[in-house]
């Protein structure tokens with residue numbers, strides 16, 4: 001996204017075979033010479049990466065994290081980066097799969113953590129120029145809201161995958177959308193799922209609310225359903241739906 005407008009240098013411990021167009025792979029020290037350094041590493045890898053880069057950063061550099069949770073990496077950056085560098089927290093609310101859809105202006109969360117050089121507004125304007133929708137939100141507010149939006153989506157996606165759901169010839173539109181949620185979330189590394197749930201202080205509350213809601217919905221079935229026979233007696237079944245096999249569940253269960 002940025003490569004059309006800026007010189008983008010990327011660094012990695014391994015040689016990256018297919019770089020995005022316009023991105024040049026360089027050694028770590030050279031990448032850290034850039035005026036703005038984006039960290040695109042796993043949430044759980046942040047402390048290690050910050051310790052590695054801290055002594056190499058030049059005064060005045062702006063460090064921008066892109067983690068999917070915000071309270072934890074912001075605390076780590078404040079603790080581990082030198083006072084001479086500025087810090088911006090960001091979370092692009094899209095990734096390689098979702099960015100392709102582009103159904104709406106893609107949102108990016110931004111928050112100026114330390115803005116002594118005053119470059120925050122410049123970055124904001126750059127992202128706006130790229131067509132992104134800027135949402136300014138504190139790390140705490142982000143994590144609370146993201147737990148009940150992105151966090152619950154990844155939880156449901158992993159639960160559906162654990163059920164071994166498969167595409168079906170008679171799949172309804174809703175079912176196909178469920179499979180999309182499953183595929184999109186499980187296409188991300190398991191590490192992202194674990195980190196999203198472990199490092200966001202609000203995801204436990206979300207998972208508890210999810211379990212309670214699941215039980216609540218199950219309970220919708222119990223009291224009344226006890227009055228409804230599991231099997232529909234042949235004389236109650238609609239014409240042509242009699243169970244002639246003499247056993248087993250009839251295909252029609254009285255619900256449409």
Ligand SMILES: O=C(O)C(=O)C[C@]1(C(=O)O)C=C[C@@H](O)C=C1
Pocket residue numbers: 067068092093094095096097098099150184185187188
């Ligand atoms: O596009 C994708 O593949 C994504 O999974 C992107 C996705 C998500 O939709 O949860 C994953 C991580 C980022 O924090 C933001 C968005």
